[in-house]
Amino acid sequence: xxxxxxxxxxxxxxxxxxxxxxxxxxxxxxxxxxxxxxxxxxxxxxxxxxxxxxxxxxxxxxxxxxxxxxxxxxxxxxxxxxxxxxxxxxxxxxxxxxxxxxxxxxxxxxxxxxxxxxxxxxxxxxxxxxxxxxxxxxxxxxxxxxxxxxxxxxxxxxxxxxxxxxxxxxxxxxxxxxxxxxxxxxxxxxxxxxxxxxxxxxxxxxxxxxxxxxxxxxxxxxxxxxxxxxxxxxxxxxxxxxxxxxxxxxxxxxxxxxxxxxxxxxxxxxxxxxxxxxxxxxxxxxxxxxxxxxxxxxxxxxxxxxxxxx
Ligand code: 0GY
Numbered sequence: 573x574x575x576x577x578x579x580x581x582x583x584x585x586x587x588x589x590x591x592x593x594x595x596x597x598x599x600x601x602x603x604x605x606x607x608x609x610x611x612x613x614x615x616x617x618x619x620x621x622x623x624x625x626x627x628x629x630x631x632x633x634x635x636x637x638x639x640x641x642x643x644x645x646x647x648x649x650x651x652x653x654x655x656x657x658x659x660x661x662x663x664x665x666x667x668x669x670x671x672x673x674x675x676x677x678x679x680x681x682x683x684x685x686x687x688x689x690x691x692x693x694x695x696x697x698x699x700x701x702x703x704x705x706x707x708x709x710x711x712x713x714x715x716x717x718x719x720x721x722x723x724x725x726x727x728x729x730x731x732x733x734x735x736x737x738x739x740x741x742x743x744x745x746x747x748x749x750x751x752x753x754x755x756x757x758x759x760x761x762x763x764x765x766x767x768x769x770x771x772x773x774x775x776x777x778x779x780x781x782x783x784x785x786x787x788x789x790x791x792x793x794x795x796x797x798x799x800x801x802x803x804x805x806x807x808x809x810x811x812x813x814x815x816x817x818x819x820x821x822x823x824x825x826x827x828x829x830x831x832x833x834x835x836x837x838x839x840x841x842x843x844x845x846x847x848x849x850x851x852x853x854x855x856x857x858x859x860x861x862x863x864x865x866x867x868x869x870x871x872x873x874x875x876x877x878x879x880x881x882x
Pocket of ligand 1: 611653654656709735796835838839840
């Protein structure tokens with residue numbers, strides 16, 4: 573992969589560029605595997621970052637994303653609109669259009685979005701919208717605006733992706749459970765992995781999924797959730813081992829409603845930048861049989877993003 577190119581923007585201080593020499597994973601993903609959570613950033617000179625952004629990333633282009641896909645052995649991507657681009661979806665849509673049908677997308681829209689714009693995004697491959705509740709990333713959006721958007725995109729057969737932190741689930745529960753679509757949770761609702769996997773906080777998340785069969789979860793981002801860190805830091809074999817019980821529990825309890833993604837280029841990581849090859853090697857620790865791996869990496873994302881081919 574070639575080095576990140578920095579646009580005419582000052583990166584947020586402390587920002588780490590994505591790791592340009594990812595290892596070749598030892599785990600061979602099944603044929604047709606989908607990286608169901610990744611982003612493109614700019615390039616900022618072509619697709620400027622949003623004025624309301626909370627961070628300025630390094631550039632990370634579609635060509636670099638697709639080179640990573642091939643290097644890791646994946647076949648497809650789901651490109652998720654990142655908050656640094658606000659509701660300007662051009663960089664993400666451009667990535668879909670130039671993917672040869674191998675990428676689908678998740679957009680961010682405001683209530684002012686026109687029907688023609690939604691239709692054009694659908695034709696490019698967008699199949700969902702993302703509602704973000706992580707306070708360090710976005711300003712508050714009124715619930716009635718989100719409900720209105722959810723109603724409109726439901727008619728297109730799209731789903732809603734939600735990003736929130738575990739402590740906020742009780743307050744957001746009623747809103748989430750009124751959403752009329754499939755609801756995909758980013759990164760297992762960001763559990764605090766220093767707490768027990770069968771403690772009240774994670775039990776609430778499991779209950780959320782058990783009682784609401786329209787709720788799916790990405791079992792992604794061990795590098796974000798881990799306190800133990802990667803092997804280079806903790807000297808152990810299992811990278812991000814403290815996240816394993818949480819992700820494994822979700823995979824084994826809800827095998828037909830889980831997705832996995834690299835989260836490349838890993839926004840906002842300040843401590844370390846993960847080796848994406850090691851992230852792939854995390855997969856067999858959380859999906860321990862070939863059947864679970866196939867559901868996680870192929871069957872589930874294909875059913876949600878390429879239903880016409882699954
Ligand atoms: C992620 C996580 C983060 C950032 C964003 O859109 C974004 O800016 O999602 C984060 O900072 O936790 O999933 O990419």
